[in-house]
Amino acid sequence: xxxxxxxxxxxxxxxxxxxxxxxxxxxxxxxxxxxxxxxxxxxxxxxxxxxxxxxxxxxxxxxxxxxxxxxxxxxxxxxxxxxxxxxxxxxxxxxxxxxxxxxxxxxxxxxxxxxxxxxxxxxxxxxxxxxxxxxxxxxxxxxxxxxxxxxxxxxxxxxxxxxxxxxxxxxxxxxxxxxxxxxxxxxxxxxxxxxxxxxx
Amino acid sequence: xxxxxxxxxxxxxxxxxxxxxxxxxxxxxxxxxxxxxxxxxxxxxxxxxxxxxxxxxxxxxxxxxxxxxxxxxxxxxxxxxxxxxxxxxxxxxxxxxxxxxxxxxxxxxxxxxxxxxxxxxxxxxxxxxxxxxxxxxxxxxxxxxxxxxxxxxxxxxxxxxxxxxxxxxxxxxxxxxxxxxxxxxxxxxxxxxxxxxxxxxxxxxxxxxxxxxxxxxxxxxxxx
Numbered sequence: 247x248x249x250x251x252x253x254x255x256x257x258x259x260x261x262x263x264x265x266x267x268x269x270x271x272x273x274x275x276x277x278x279x280x281x282x283x284x285x286x287x288x289x290x291x292x293x294x295x296x297x298x299x300x301x302x303x304x305x306x307x308x309x310x311x312x313x314x315x316x317x318x319x320x321x322x323x324x325x326x327x328x329x330x331x332x333x334x335x336x337x338x339x340x341x342x343x344x345x346x347x348x349x350x351x352x353x354x355x356x357x358x359x360x361x362x363x364x365x366x367x368x369x370x371x372x373x374x375x376x377x378x379x380x381x382x383x384x385x386x387x388x389x390x391x392x393x394x395x396x397x398x399x400x401x402x403x404x405x406x407x408x409x410x411x412x413x414x415x416x417x418x419x420x421x422x423x424x425x426x427x428x429x430x431x432x433x434x435x436x437x438x439x440x441x442x443x444x445x446x
Numbered sequence: 447x448x449x450x451x452x453x454x455x456x457x458x459x460x461x462x463x464x465x466x467x468x469x470x471x472x473x474x475x476x477x478x479x480x481x482x483x484x485x486x487x488x489x490x491x492x493x494x495x496x497x498x499x500x501x502x503x504x505x506x507x508x509x510x511x512x513x514x515x516x517x518x519x520x521x522x523x524x525x526x527x528x529x530x531x532x533x534x535x536x537x538x539x540x541x542x543x544x545x546x547x548x549x550x551x552x553x554x555x556x557x558x559x560x561x562x563x564x565x566x567x568x569x570x571x572x573x574x575x576x577x578x579x580x581x582x583x584x585x586x587x588x589x590x591x592x593x594x595x596x597x598x599x600x601x602x603x604x605x606x607x608x609x610x611x612x613x614x615x616x617x618x619x620x621x622x623x624x625x626x627x628x629x630x631x632x633x634x635x636x637x638x639x640x641x642x643x644x645x646x647x648x649x650x651x652x653x654x655x656x657x658x659x660x661x662x663x664x665x666x667x668x669x670x
Contacts (some may be wrong), residue, residue, distance in 0.1 A: 286465070311457050319467070326473070326536050337538065338539065374488075
């Protein structure tokens with residue numbers, strides 16, 4: 247009995263909350279900036295909870311929140327006050343979550359492809375006919391040691407330790423773009439140095 | 447943790463920007479009223495073209511070939527349901543399940559049109575439709591679709607969709623089905639297999655054209 251009453255109280259609370267959101271949104275559609283600010287700040291935790299429910303990675307939740315807020319801003323004229331505002335936000339959040347995960351997947355794939363391509367280029371360019379395997383390893387280590395700090399870090403973490411761009415970015419504090427540029431420069435430099443060393 | 451605070455600041459900064467950018471907006475028209483407007487426009491277009499077509503021949507043909515009624519009813523229902531789906535998808539919170547709505551009438555339209563083909567095959571005395579008639583059919587569907595597409599895009603301009611491609615595909619399907627009905631004023635014959643292929647090609651051109659050019663026309667920021 248107590249559980250049912252609690253469930254009913256929660257439902258009433260959710261309905262009241264949704265009614266409040268709807269009122270704020272109608273005021274915002276009419277141009278009330280205070281109401282709009284209150285509404286957006288109120289729904290940030292709602293979007294955050296929905297993001298975690300949609301299994302969005304923790305470091306991407308705020309990206310998603312900004313994405314959803316921007317969508318709400320652009321689509322505010324398309325909200326029908328007869329319908330639930332919470333459901334409206336939930337559907338937008340769900341769709342934007344899917345878009346975000348697809349973008350992440352594409353970026354990871356693109357980063358992996360470019361790293362693999364560079365790795366293949368280095369391996370095929372290495373004059374392995376003239377150096378035995380141990381000498382090759384020594385040559386690569388020495389060449390890596392001569393790289394500038396940023397490029398050396400990118401090669402060690404991404405190519406040798408096989409970290410993802412996100413992991414490397416989180417540990418080094420460098421942006422994903424910066425890591426990619428450093429890796430590209432490092433592999434280009436290594437190719438040049440190792441080719442010079444063998445005289446080909 | 448420092449990174450986390452920066453992100454929260456970014457959210458707060460965005461909220462301040464959005465609030466500063468706020469301007470009053472008139473709410474978008476409900477899908478029901480949009481639908482009523484669209485039906486009125488298409489009907490008015492049909493009535494406008496009546497004097498140029500052969501309505502009497504169409505009625506005579508319908509009386510002698512009842513399955514043509516099915517094809518016309520299928521096309522009309524396809525146009526209505528595809529338009530309804532497009533108008534719903536033009537709002538950000540509607541379920542994708544609405545995409546199934548035009549499927550049954552489309553099956554009726556295609557199936558009933560195909561029965562005309564079977565009649566041609568089983569009754570060879572009907573004879574073939576001349577090639578220039580088929581080209582005329584193609585031209586009529588595409589030509590009628592252009593003003594209907596413009597009117598449809600005008601109707602869609604105020605929504606906000608998270609599925610803009612789907613909106614334009616269903617809008618194109620609705621326009622093409624309506625054009626196919628209007629075509630009957632000028633082409634009150636059973637469709638041969640080649641006729642159907644030509645109709646299908648014209649319809650695909652309309653749907654793909656709407657998909658390719660419609661986004662630019664209605665200026666969707668997220669259309670990619």
